[in-house]
Amino acid sequence: MDKNPDYSNGHLVLGRIYQGQAKLDDAIFEFKKVLELDVENLMAHVLLGSLFMQKSDFKAAIDEYQAVLTLNPDDDETPKLLKVAIEKAANATQSAPSEGSKETPNEKESNPGGMASVTMAELYLKQGHLDKAIETYEELLKKEPNHVAARQKLTDLKKKIPDLSGSTPNKAEAAPADSVKPEKGKSAHFKEKGAKFSDDDILQVMSMNRSDNEAKPAEKSKQAETKSLGEKTTSESNSDPTGPYSAAQIEVLKVVLAELAAITGIRRCFLTSLDGIGVVSVGENSNNDSFEKQVLTIFNETNQSAVKLSQGSLKQVLVTAETGLILLVSFAGGVLVVLTDHQINLGMLRLAMDGAAKKIEKAG
Amino acid sequence: MDFKKILEEILENVEGAIGASLVGMDGIVIDQVAHNSFDINSVGAEYSSIIKNAMKASSNFGLGNTAEILITTDKATMIMMLVGKNYFVALALSLDGNLGRGRLELKKAIPKFEKELG
Numbered sequence: 001m002d003k004n005p006d007y008s009n010g011h012l013v014l015g016r017i018y019q020g021q022a023k024l025d026d027a028i029f030e031f032k033k034v035l036e037l038d039v040e041n042l043m044a045h046v047l048l049g050s051l052f053m054q055k056s057d058f059k060a061a062i063d064e065y066q067a068v069l070t071l072n073p074d075d076d077e078t079p080k081l082l083k084v085a086i087e088k089a090a091n092a093t094q095s096a097p098s099e100g101s102k103e104t105p106n107e108k109e110s111n112p113g114g115m116a117s118v119t120m121a122e123l124y125l126k127q128g129h130l131d132k133a134i135e136t137y138e139e140l141l142k143k144e145p146n147h148v149a150a151r152q153k154l155t156d157l158k159k160k161i162p163d164l165s166g167s168t169p170n171k172a173e174a175a176p177a178d179s180v181k182p183e184k185g186k187s188a189h190f191k192e193k194g195a196k197f198s199d200d201d202i203l204q205v206m207s208m209n210r211s212d213n214e215a216k217p218a219e220k221s222k223q224a225e226t227k228s229l230g231e232k233t234t235s236e237s238n239s240d241p242t243g244p245y246s247a248a249q250i251e252v253l254k255v256v257l258a259e260l261a262a263i264t265g266i267r268r269c270f271l272t273s274l275d276g277i278g279v280v281s282v283g284e285n286s287n288n289d290s291f292e293k294q295v296l297t298i299f300n301e302t303n304q305s306a307v308k309l310s311q312g313s314l315k316q317v318l319v320t321a322e323t324g325l326i327l328l329v330s331f332a333g334g335v336l337v338v339l340t341d342h343q344i345n346l347g348m349l350r351l352a353m354d355g356a357a358k359k360i361e362k363a364g
Numbered sequence: 365m366d367f368k369k370i371l372e373e374i375l376e377n378v379e380g381a382i383g384a385s386l387v388g389m390d391g392i393v394i395d396q397v398a399h400n401s402f403d404i405n406s407v408g409a410e411y412s413s414i415i416k417n418a419m420k421a422s423s424n425f426g427l428g429n430t431a432e433i434l435i436t437t438d439k440a441t442m443i444m445m446l447v448g449k450n451y452f453v454a455l456a457l458s459l460d461g462n463l464g465r466g467r468l469e470l471k472k473a474i475p476k477f478e479k480e481l482g
Contacts, residue, residue, distance in 0.1 A: 312438025322428025
């Protein structure tokens with residue numbers, strides 16, 4: 001190694017030897033050296049991930065596993081490891097305040113954010129805890145009002161999911177006390193549940209929606225309110241279900257898409273039926289119909305080409321451009337379109353899409 | 365012009381690769397290699413119009429120039445990457461092929477094609 005310090009495989013072997021001897025820090029040093037020489041070395045990323053997990057440095061482990069999935073989105077094992085790392089990181093951040101129980105009440109007051117950080121908020125987002133992510137950003141901003149990135153993220157998050165955030169700085173001022181009493185409608189249910197939806201939640205929402213449709217025509221005004229907040233559902237303008245989707249399915253789709261849109265890097269997502277009828281749209285520029293038409297043209301043409309070439313039906317098209325990605329997926333009898341930033345982690349996006357597809361399937 | 369050699373290298377290095385081709389934006393295939401009877405020739409030509417549409421959409425919506433398009437069907441995955449402004453390289457993979465490796469090999473091959481194309 002002294003003669004060939006740039007021999008990456010040598011560092012890899014040395015790292016594995018150190019790992020075998022439980023010299024974790026030495027092993028980490030060697031694997032980092034490998035990545036300095038070859039940033040695309042999958043083995044080094046995987047081994048570093050495992051070492052960071054052993055050291056309970058879950059954030060670093062997440063970074064390594066994400067790097068693996070960026071380099072090899074088809075990796076079957078890493079999504080499982082990533083999921084474990086994210087869960088452990090979230091558990092660690094949640095249990096952290098009790099570990100710091102030696103804090104006096106005054107100390108807590110002077111540090112209301114506790115461990116609030118952008119990383120923590122991101123972890124909540126990745127898990128779908130939208131309310132907790134918003135709270136974390138708000139806590140962080142109380143501590144550091146000049147934290148530009150956190151303020152921007154909070155603003156983006158609220159823009160994306162205005163009706164689900166349930167936590168706004170002016171909430172108390174904006175609503176009289178008697179107007180915020182719990183309402184047993186779906187949006188109140190979301191707020192109570194903290195916008196983290198299990199499959200049971202979705203089924204519950206579906207049954208609530210059915211009874212709402214039967215008994216509460218006034219619900220339409222609430223839907224109109226949602227629309228004015230930037231979320232558009234074509235089928236909502238008519239109480240009769242249109243296209244292949246029932247009203248209950250549309251409600252589930254809205255929830256699933258809102259969760260998807262909350263993932264960092266996703267700028268917009270919408271579902272359109274194969275004949276071009278917009279079903280649900282969440283995120284920036286939600287009223288831009290020409291985008292929907294153009295991407296649908298791409299999907300339909302590609303589908304026709306695939307059939308013509310005897311390649312079966314089209315499942316997915318991913319367009320990677322300089323500053324963003326367009327992902328079109330055959331989804332729930334329509335086309336799901338996701339517009340993202342360029343830096344999005346494709347592995348994470350795929351995981352989120354799989355989760356969303358399962359929820360829709362269950363609701364179908 | 366050693367396009368075939370570069371395409372063969374890609375095919376050899378990617379597990380599950382079934383064909384690769386260098387195609388002009390007008391849909392005319394410049395060179396191609398394929399395993400078995402996979403008709404990579406038609407695939408490249410057929411998808412060239414899709415690339416043009418994707419480029420238009422990316423540009424219209426402020427995403428900049430298109431660099432790559434990935435198409436997954438019931439039977440195969442197709443990766444297409446732009447080579448300069450007038451060409452693209454396409455790689456067809458079986459569904460169990462190594463997509464990550466495929467993308468990596470295409471990225472590595474692009475400068476070689478660009479050099480050959482002058």
